[in-house]
Amino acid sequence: MSLQFGFSMNAFREYSTVGAIDAVADAGYDGIELLFDQPFLYPPEATGEEYDEVRAALDRNDVAISNCNAFMLTAIEDFHHPSFVEVDEDYRQRRIDYTRDSLDAAAELDCDYISIEPGGPVPEEKSYEWGMETFVDALAELAPHAEEVGVDLLVEPEPDLLIETSSQFLDLMDRVDSDAIGCNFDAGHLFCVDEDPAELVETLGPYTEHYHLEDIPADREHEHTQLGDGAMDIDGFLEAVEDSGYDDYVTVELYPYQETAAETAQGAMDYLRDHGWT
Template sequence: MRIAFSSNAYLKHTFDETAGRIAAIGYDGLELLADVPHAWPAGLLEVQKQGIRDAMARTGLAFSNVNCFMMNAVADPRQPYWYPSFIDADRHYRQVRIDHTRRALSLCAELGAPHVTTEPGGPLEPGQSRQAAVDLFVEVLKPLAEHAERCGVLLLIEPEPGLLLETTDQYEEVADKVDAPSLGLNFDVGHAFCVGEDIPRAIARMARQIRHYHLEDIAATRVHHHLVPGTGAIDFAEVVGAIRGTGYDGWLTVELYPFQDDPDGAARRALEVLRPLVAPAVGA
């Protein structure tokens, strides 16, 4: 397993500077934010894509993932950093999310990254039944999964508290209906803790579908607010042990977007906690 850091904590920095800082702290990889100011796909010029490649080559970092969950560029007044959703009542708003995801999948392939992570369907709209929302989500996902397959990358859904898919069981319901080899699960450990999942059990049960992990800590209250690993209630030794027990050898990406005022400090403290837990697997 290798540890990466998400660039979504570095919204106050250029991508070039972000890559340099993450590499200097000692991470193996970087999760690229497909959003402003780093890589908003709708407005990304070829020279900017090459700049991203050059920065990654210069720092020796590898891509762990492309994060297309967040959409600060849209600045939707309902929720400025990730709306609109796949199940938005307004079809034009839904199309914004669909188009962004399609562009992010294409960008992922162009840059040689393995997959993108995206939102699990927004909260239910007024008067919308859960079944209608699930059906709409499946309808939207099928052509995106086909596009991912054509691009040779994966589309990973990330369950989140308060949204349509909160748990691994709910993810499975949708994945079974989409039935596409390019669809997978991004297992966010903090999110799973928030909704009360038995994390080791869920990791073991979902091992074949989990293609990437997000790591952050959460307070004992289970309120959804990302904390630096080691400062909340999650037992990361147990979590990493459970992941290792499945034979997973991919990326663990630390996601600490609330720490934009001191991303270096948060990244450094997280690595101090996680590196000793992951290190025994190196060379195994």
């Protein structure tokens, strides 16, 4: 098999940065998704010592960075706020500034991309069109810096946010003018909005640099579920990714399992091994 697998650090918020890297390596993953948020390396406040600590732990465990997650932002408020589509311009700018700092952090760690939220929740008093225009403006502000430091911005469609579906993502791509903007393809998110992730691999492939994977319950509620415990055709999706020629990282993202993070990471790896993917 040509695919490589990572596990996201966002399930390990009860761990130290080094402890999370050690646990993901112990479970047998090739890579780890770094979470650019407290209590881990938080780009606006990160020190040289923290960067060195991350590099040392990665080297010691022979683990690579599968992705840099600049989506969640609990250091300021929560997963989705501040967003790129806040009505308050100053609050919106805090998300933009954090994302610029995250681009620099990824460059410091020699990572080629960061994943970001797809705009955010559209304010009740605003329209989808307003949200898209506002998000495009934010990306236009960030894209020159992304190009300068050589780190791409991967927009991750998510249920209940500005960009939920593949067609909305393609709408976004028609509006942006930078090769530094791409897709973080989250299979479960697209399944939640009644799309077939396997069929979308070809459609979104030209924009996709990284994949997220989790299972989702049969009712398609947005609930990240252990591999094999939901209703997704995980093997069919991974076959489509492999057949596309993609040979980089698929990161398992199971952040709801923070009380059993290490066991959950191991269980997901067991599933991948049992199904012949590693």
